[in-house]
Amino acid sequence: MSRPISATVSVAAMRHNLARVRALAPGARVWAVVKANAYGHGLEAALEGFREADGLALVEFDKARALREAGWQRPILMLEGAFDEADVAQAARDRLSLVVHEPRQVDWVEAARPAEPIDLHLKFNSGMNRLGFDEAGLRQAHARLSGLPGAGAIALVTHFANSDLPGGANAAIASFERATAGLAGERSLANSAAVIAVQPAHRDWVRPGIMLYGASPFADRSAADCGLKPAMKLVSRLISVRTLAAGESVGYGSTFTADRPMRVGVVACGYADGYPRHAPTGTPIAVAGRRTRTLGRVSMDMLVADLGPVPQARAGAEVELWGGGVVDIDEVAASAGTIGYELMCALAPRVTLRVDRAEP
Numbered sequence: 001m002s003r004p005i006s007a008t009v010s011v012a013a014m015r016h017n018l019a020r021v022r023a024l025a026p027g028a029r030v031w032a033v034v035k036a037n038a039y040g041h042g043l044e045a046a047l048e049g050f051r052e053a054d055g056l057a058l059v060e061f062d063k064a065r066a067l068r069e070a071g072w073q074r075p076i077l078m079l080e081g082a083f084d085e086a087d088v089a090q091a092a093r094d095r096l097s098l099v100v101h102e103p104r105q106v107d108w109v110e111a112a113r114p115a116e117p118i119d120l121h122l123k124f125n126s127g128m129n130r131l132g133f134d135e136a137g138l139r140q141a142h143a144r145l146s147g148l149p150g151a152g153a154i155a156l157v158t159h160f161a162n163s164d165l166p167g168g169a170n171a172a173i174a175s176f177e178r179a180t181a182g183l184a185g186e187r188s189l190a191n192s193a194a195v196i197a198v199q200p201a202h203r204d205w206v207r208p209g210i211m212l213y214g215a216s217p218f219a220d221r222s223a224a225d226c227g228l229k230p231a232m233k234l235v236s237r238l239i240s241v242r243t244l245a246a247g248e249s250v251g252y253g254s255t256f257t258a259d260r261p262m263r264v265g266v267v268a269c270g271y272a273d274g275y276p277r278h279a280p281t282g283t284p285i286a287v288a289g290r291r292t293r294t295l296g297r298v299s300m301d302m303l304v305a306d307l308g309p310v311p312q313a314r315a316g317a318e319v320e321l322w323g324g325g326v327v328d329i330d331e332v333a334a335s336a337g338t339i340g341y342e343l344m345c346a347l348a349p350r351v352t353l354r355v356d357r358a359e360p
């Protein structure tokens with residue numbers, strides 16, 4: 001028998017979350033962001049869940065090829081653009097749109113002389129200071145690209161550093177406006193947080209990622225509160241149950257010690273499955289549908305749950321790590337000092353990924 005841990009991805013939840021994007025940004029077209037293996041959910045599920053999206057956006061050129069081979073016909077946007085000149089040739093062959101954030105990416109388009117013009121998304125640095133041109137650089141790149149036969153439509157894009165904070169995108173929007181004033185082309189600014197909370201950023205195309213997977217882009221607002229449904233359910237089972245006597249500890253480093261007799265369950269899930277090792281004692285977990293907490297350190301293949309609230313639980317009982325309706329991935333992330341994004345993306349290859357195609 002295989003280990004009992006598995007992740008189930010709900011196509012219906014992904015569709016629901018995409019519909020939520022449409023309702024929030026009715027005037028915009030939607031790039032569904034599927035980088036990092038669709039935030040750990042798998043491209044197979046993403047192709048079904050986001051069939052109604054206007055385009056897919058990612059950063060991996062091999063995966064863009066896989067999307068074309070799987071039959072995706074609509075636009076594909078490469079969010080970091082080309083990494084070398086050969087990527088420009090692939091973009092022409094596979095009809096990929098490219099972000100352009102560096103002068104050398106303009107050089108590659110010029111040198112590659114693609115047979116088919118490539119749609120380009122010129123990136124403005126609105127304060128993240130990671131990728132993108134300043135205003136002068138943007139206008140220069142725009143002028144150069146406008147004269148190239150290999151360049152198709154030129155769009156203007158930016159990515160927010162602080163759209164999850166109230167008013168956090170205002171300065172970035174203003175600087176984007178100044179930098180792009182008078183330039184023709186479609187605009188794309190909004191990530192998930194801006195889709196939900198920054199209406200003036202919606203424009204021609206929005207670029208939601210995390211919300212499509214049913215987690216929250218905000219530290220202080222739950223996914224359910226944003227009208228989202230979790231797309232990934234991570235479950236496993238108890239593989240052993242024991243009673244700790246008062247004074248006995250559990251796990252590496254003996255970081256948790258019982259102060260009275262306690263029943264505890266050993267769960268077949270550890271950091272080698274993608275569960276965060278930094279999740280401390282008290283991280284929420286559900287056993288047989290009842291909410292309880294983890295105890296002691298997470299190890300490679302196992303962690304331990306307090307069975308106080310579920311005295312009837314035996315070895316074999318089902319355990320929800322997140323996404324099953326009792327434990328929110330964002331709660332586990334917050335307890336471990338990280339964000340839902342990281343937990344989804346870190347789901348390990350050894351965890352069986354199932355696609356649930358049931359209608360809601």
Ligand SMILES: *Cc1c(COP(=O)(O)O)cnc(C)c1O
Nearest residue numbers: 033079159191192207208209210
């Ligand atoms: C990842 C990414 C997004 C999606 O961000 P979320 O916070 O997951 O919605 C949007 N735009 C760019 C450029 C990205 O890299």
